[in-house]
Each structure stands twice: as structure tokens, then as C-alpha cells.
Amino acid sequence: MGVYTRKNPFFSIITCTLNAEKYLEENLGSVNRQTYTDFEHIIIDGMSTDNTIKVIDQFKKKFRNKIKVVSRPPRGIWNAINLGNKYASGKYILHLESDNSLIGERVLEDVHNFLIENSFPDWIYGKIKVINEGGRIVGSFPERKIFQISSSFILNFFNFIPQEAMFVQKRVFDENGKFNEHLPTAMDYDMWLRIKDKTNWLFFNKSITKYRIHNESITGNPVFKNRNFNNQLEVQKKYLNWLEYRISFFIGLLSKKYNKNY
Numbered sequence: 001m002g003v004y005t006r007k008n009p010f011f012s013i014i015t016c017t018l019n020a021e022k023y024l025e026e027n028l029g030s031v032n033r034q035t036y037t038d039f040e041h042i043i044i045d046g047m048s049t050d051n052t053i054k055v056i057d058q059f060k061k062k063f064r065n066k067i068k069v070v071s072r073p074p075r076g077i078w079n080a081i082n083l084g085n086k087y088a089s090g091k092y093i094l095h096l097e098s099d100n101s102l103i104g105e106r107v108l109e110d111v112h113n114f115l116i117e118n119s120f121p122d123w124i125y126g127k128i129k130v131i132n133e134g135g136r137i138v139g140s141f142p143e144r145k146i147f148q149i150s151s152s153f154i155l156n157f158f159n160f161i162p163q164e165a166m167f168v169q170k171r172v173f174d175e176n177g178k179f180n181e182h183l184p185t186a187m188d189y190d191m192w193l194r195i196k197d198k199t200n201w202l203f204f205n206k207s208i209t210k211y212r213i214h215n216e217s218i219t220g221n222p223v224f225k226n227r228n229f230n231n232q233l234e235v236q237k238k239y240l241n242w243l244e245y246r247i248s249f250f251i252g253l254l255s256k257k258y259n260k261n262y
Contacts, residue, residue, distance in 0.1 A: 011039035011108060012090030012170065016080035018046035020098035021055055023212065028059045030101035030210075032066065036109035041067045044084045046074030078187045082178040085170070091120075092167045099212045100164050103129060107208055111167055114204050122172050122199035126165040126208040133214040140207065148203045152196045156240055157248045159189040159232065165208035172199060186231035193239040 013031055017024060031041050041063075043056055053069075060067045070087060074080070081095055092115070096102070114124065130139040142148060147160035155161070176195050179187045229252060236248045 009038050009040045009090040010092065010112060011036075011167070012084075012088035012093045013039055013041045014044065014081065014084030014088060014093060014095050015041065015098055016044045016046075016077055016084065017048060017052050017056075017098045018074055019048045019050045019052060021048075021051040023099040023101075024052060024055045026101045027096065027098050028055070028067075030103075031096070032059060032063050033105045034102065034108045035105050036112050037066075038112075039066065039108060040088075040090060042084050042087050043067065043069045044080040044087075045069060045071045046080065047071055076181060076184075078179045078181045082181065085173045085178070088170055091169060093170055093173070094167050095163055096209065097164065099214070101210045103207050103210055107206075110206055111204065111208070114206075115167070118202055120169075121202050122195075123166060123168040123201045124204045125161050125167075125201070126204040126206045128162045128165045128209045128211040129207050131210050131212050133212065135210075135212075137210075138213075141211075148205065150201055150203050155192060155196055156236070156244050157251050159186075159192065161188070161192050162209070162211065163188040164211050183231045183234065185228045186235045189232060190235045190238070193235065 015027060028041070031039070045052060045056075053071075056067065056069060060069070068087070070083065072083070077097075084095070085093060092111075102108075111124070111126075115121070118124075127143075128141050129137050130141060132138050141162055142160045146154060147158065172195060176191070176198065180190050181187065183190075233249060233252060237245050240248060
């Protein structure tokens with residue numbers, strides 16, 4: 001499963017849901033309005049008890065061949081993402097969580113053209129527009145030029161890769177293993193540090209996704225700030241040498257102190 005042929009879609013978009021009716025229609029609508037249509041949308045649902053399945057079914061009636069649903073008991077978001085990667089059959093994978101959505105109708109078309117122009121790199125990352133619970137844009141990431149140069153060295157100290165705006169060849173996951181499911185956060189950073197020196201990757205200067213922050217979000221809720229910080233340090237300690245880790249530790253402390261959105 002997952003070997004790309006002409007019969008397979010170019011993109012596999014994976015969305016994990018668990019009682020996600022609040023924002024899911026926006027998510028599904030943003031995907032199915034795309035001008036580029038060579039994609040599959042895989043929904044991994046954790047046995048939702050609200051109207052999530054009803055919302056999905058409404059879209060399946062219109063886009064029957066595009067949407068695939070896998071329902072199973074919830075075992076955490078990263079387990080669901082790993083399962084989605086397993087079911088994906090496209091050349092490139094995008095993880096688009098249920099409370100996020102694509103920006104505009106040409107995102108997939110523009111990404112597809114960029115990938116062709118650059119001879120199909122292993123992965124690319126773009127930018128996200130950060131929105132609040134009501135949908136108002138409150139920021140953009142990554143905005144600083146230093147985070148737009150695809151630097152493996154800088155990635156050691158800052159996780160500037162927004163997973164929600166990242167397109168990865170499926171074979172990268174097949175060759176480098178699953179997301180580590182033992183930590184609630186920083187699993188994406190663990191993967192980026194694992195693959196950064198084994199793959200070729202580029203920055204695409206385009207806003208890909210609306211990333212919603214709200215109190216129900218693990219990364220968006222300030223209550224989890226300390227835990228997220230500690231998880232990132234644990235990941236860095238695993239991959240960096242002693243000096244790099246000490247530098248990253250002090251950078252993290254400064255960011256935590258002066259950046260309220262750290």
C-alpha cells in the first residue's frame with residue numbers, strides 16, 4: 001500500500017477527528033473546493049459521539065470517491081496520524097487537523113506546481129495563518145526570514161516547521177518510521193530532527209493553512225505551556241550534542257519568558 005502510480009492520487013490529506021463537529025465542515029469544505037482535484041481525504045475518527053460522522057456523510061454524498069473514513073477507538077492524536085499515514089496512497093501527505101482548514105481554493109494547485117518546478121523534493125513547508133476561535137487572523141508563522149531558509153542547523157534550536165503547512169512524500173515516513181506516540185506534544189519536532197539530514201527539503205513562501213488556537217487545543221492552550229516546553233527539551237536532548245542542547249535550553253528559557261505565545 002502507498003506505492004505511487006498513475007492510479008493513485010498525488011496528495012493524501014489526513015484529518016483526525018474526535019467529536020469535531022464544531023469546525024469540521026469548514027475543514028472539509030476547504031479541501032473539496034480545491035481547483036486541483038487529484039487527492040484523497042482520509043478521515044481517522046475516534047468513534048465520535050457528536051455529529052462528526054453526520055457532517056462527514058454529507059460531504060461523502062457529494063465527493064464519494066475523495067473521502068475515506070476509518071473509525072476505531074481513540075488511542076491519541078499521534079496514533080491516529082500514524083494510522084492515516086498507513087492508509088495513505090498518495091505521493092505527498094498533508095496532515096490537516098479537524099479545527100484547521102486550507103487557505104483559498106488554489107493551495108493544492110500551487111503546491112503541486114512548486115513541487116514539479118523543484119523536481120519533487122522529499123518535503124516542503126509553507127506558512128500558516130494563526131486564527132482565534134472565531135476565525136480572526138491573529139498572526140502568521142514562520143514570518144522571520146531566518147526560519148525560511150530550510151536550515152538543519154537552525155532547526156536544532158527552533159521548531160519552525162508548521163506541520164499543518166507541510167507536504168511530505170509518503171516514502172519518507174515509510175523509510176524513517178512512525179511519529180513517536182509516547183509524548184503528547186513535540187512528536188512532530190522529533191520527526192523533523194530525525195529526517196532533516198537524510199532528506200532534501202525546501203521552504204515554499206505561501207500561506208497554506210488556517211491554524212486555529214483555542215482552549216481545547218493541546219498546543220494552543222497556555223495551560224500546557226510548561227509541559228510543551230519540557231517535551232521539546234526532551235526531544236532536543238535525544239538528538240543534539242551536549243553543547244547544542246545547552247544552547248537550545250537557554251534559548252527555550254528566553255523564548256518562554258518573553259514570548260507569551262511560546
